[in-house]
Amino acid sequence: MTQTTRDLPVGHQFPPITKLMTPERMAVFSDMEHSTCAGHFQLAPPNIHNDLEFAKSEGFPNLVADGLITTYWVEATMRDLFGVGYYKGGKLMTKYIRPVYVDDEITIKLVLKEKVPEGNAIRFDLEINCFNQKDELVTVGTASALVS
Amino acid sequence: MSQRKRKLSDMKEGEEFRPLEFKMTPEVVGFDCIALDDRHPWYTQDSPFDGRIVPSVDAQFCAIRIAVNHRDGTLTGALFEKPGLIHYVYDAEYFEPAKLGEAVKITGKCTKCYEKRGRDYMDFEYEIRGEDGRLICKYKNSFLLTYRKEER
Numbered sequence: 001m002t003q004t005t006r007d008l009p010v011g012h013q014f015p016p017i018t019k020l021m022t023p024e025r026m027a028v029f030s031d032m033e034h035s036t037c038a039g040h041f042q043l044a045p046p047n048i049h050n051d052l053e054f055a056k057s058e059g060f061p062n063l064v065a066d067g068l069i070t071t072y073w074v075e076a077t078m079r080d081l082f083g084v085g086y087y088k089g090g091k092l093m094t095k096y097i098r099p100v101y102v103d104d105e106i107t108i109k110l111v112l113k114e115k116v117p118e119g120n121a122i123r124f125d126l127e128i129n130c131f132n133q134k135d136e137l138v139t140v141g142t143a144s145a146l147v148s
Numbered sequence: 149m150s151q152r153k154r155k156l157s158d159m160k161e162g163e164e165f166r167p168l169e170f171k172m173t174p175e176v177v178g179f180d181c182i183a184l185d186d187r188h189p190w191y192t193q194d195s196p197f198d199g200r201i202v203p204s205v206d207a208q209f210c211a212i213r214i215a216v217n218h219r220d221g222t223l224t225g226a227l228f229e230k231p232g233l234i235h236y237v238y239d240a241e242y243f244e245p246a247k248l249g250e251a252v253k254i255t256g257k258c259t260k261c262y263e264k265r266g267r268d269y270m271d272f273e274y275e276i277r278g279e280d281g282r283l284i285c286k287y288k289n290s291f292l293l294t295y296r297k298e299e300r
Contacts, residue, residue, distance in 0.1 A: 025185065030226075032183030036176055037212050038225040047228040058232045059296040067235045072184045072205045079188070079204075084196050086242070087204060093239040141238075 004081050006115075006122055006147050014081065014110040014126075019073050021065045021104045026050065029069055060099060067096035070130055070139045074108055078126075081110075082145035085121065094128065094141035105133040110143070121146040154219050155229055157270065157293050164257040165218040165274075170210065171251045172202045180206055191248075201245035207287040208238060211274050214254045231294035236269065239288040244278065251279045259288075268293040 027050045034044035048055045048064045055063050071094045078086045100106060107130065114125040123144050130139035170176075180203050181187050188203075195201045212227050219227075227233060246252050256274035263269070270291050276284040 028185075029183045030228075032179045033209065033212070034226040034228070036179040036183070036206075036209050037216055037223060037227075039173075039176065039223055041179075042225055044226060045228050048232045054230075054232075058230075058294070068205065068208050068238065069184075071208075071238045072186070072203075075203075075205050076184070076186055076188070079190075087197070087201070087245050088243065090204075090242045091240065092204075092242075093237070095237050096235065 003083055004124065004145075004147055008112060008124070010112055010115060012112040014077075014112075016107050016109050017073065017077055018105060018107045021069065021100055021102060021106060023063065023102050025069065026063060026065050026102060029066055033066065033068075061101070063102040065100040065102065065104070067094070067100070067139065070094065070096070070100060070106055070108075073106070074110075074128055074130070074139075074141070074143065077108060077110065078143050078145060082124070082147065085146040085148065089118075089121075089123075089146040091144045092141070093143070094139050096139050098132075098136060098138045100132065100138050104138075106138065107131045113142075118146060121148050123147075156215055156219060156227060156233060156291070157229075157268075159218075159258045159261075159270070161258055161261045165214045165255065168214045168217045168254045169251050170213055170223075170254065172206075172246050172248055174248060177202055177248055180209070195245070197245050197247070200248035202248065202250075204240065204242050204245060204285065206246065207240045207274070207276060207285045208235075208289065210252065210254045210276050210285075211256065211272065211287060211289055214256055214274065215272075231296060234292040234295055235289065236292050237271075237288070237290035241286045243283045243285065246276070246278060246284050252284060253277045253279075
């Protein structure tokens with residue numbers, strides 16, 4: 001399913017990935033996050049992800065997505081690009097610099113910034129930039145994985 | 149007289165969470181797959197790690213679990229408090245994946261409480277180990293305590 005090869009040049013831009021932040025995704029994520037932290041299925045209580053009045057009471061104009069959803073989209077991309085080299089020795093840092101709202105369209109862009117020898121492998125360091133449909137940066141970060 | 153429920157923001161800098169052991173059951177991994185809308189074969193069938201593994205982003209769920217357990221004394225669900233905590237930074241280093249059915253041990257602490265541009269933040273760090281003691285993940289996260297500045 002993977003993969004990225006050692007000869008990929010620094011500066012390489014991986015194909016962008018665009019995802020829609022649907023209300024269903026946000027509500028299900030909220031319920032499942034609640035359930036996975038309870039050990040059995042439970043609907044999440046009203047919160048900024050699933051209840052508009054709650055979100056407004058917290059100062060948001062609309063439902064706000066859990067940042068982890070965007071992080072996971074990046075993570076799944078890293079897994080698909082690097083496979084075992086991401087799961088064993090990979091790193092991921094994401095910072096949510098602007099809220100992602102319901103129905104936002106998020107485009108994830110990954111760029112290879114550096115290649116550093118590490119043992120018998122090469123560590124690929126990537127820059128992460130995620131934009132909304134207004135081309136505003138919403139999530140930034142870095143990721144890395146080992147390529148044998 | 150009712151006692152105010154303890155919140156995550158009541159933690160002090162340097163305070164450690166009570167360690168938590170948590171079994172990665174098929175149900176838990178199933179919740180992850182549904183929440184993430186990703187039924188990747190490594191999570192649902194088999195992987196190069198000799199069996200089904202847990203999505204690595206579960207590090208954040210482990211962090212929430214240990215925080216909830218610390219706050220409530222048991223696992224009661226995610227940390228949906230009011231004012232709502234805003235997850236600000238996810239920062240993970242992965243060493244080995246957790247396996248399906250494995251009991252992982254989570255330790256962690258609050259590393260910093262601070263103010264930045266008129267808002268309050270808290271930083272945490274965690275370590276997740278497998279039942280054989282191997283290091284699975286080192287994880288750090290940061291929370292903004294409330295989006296509304298006037299509720300500080």
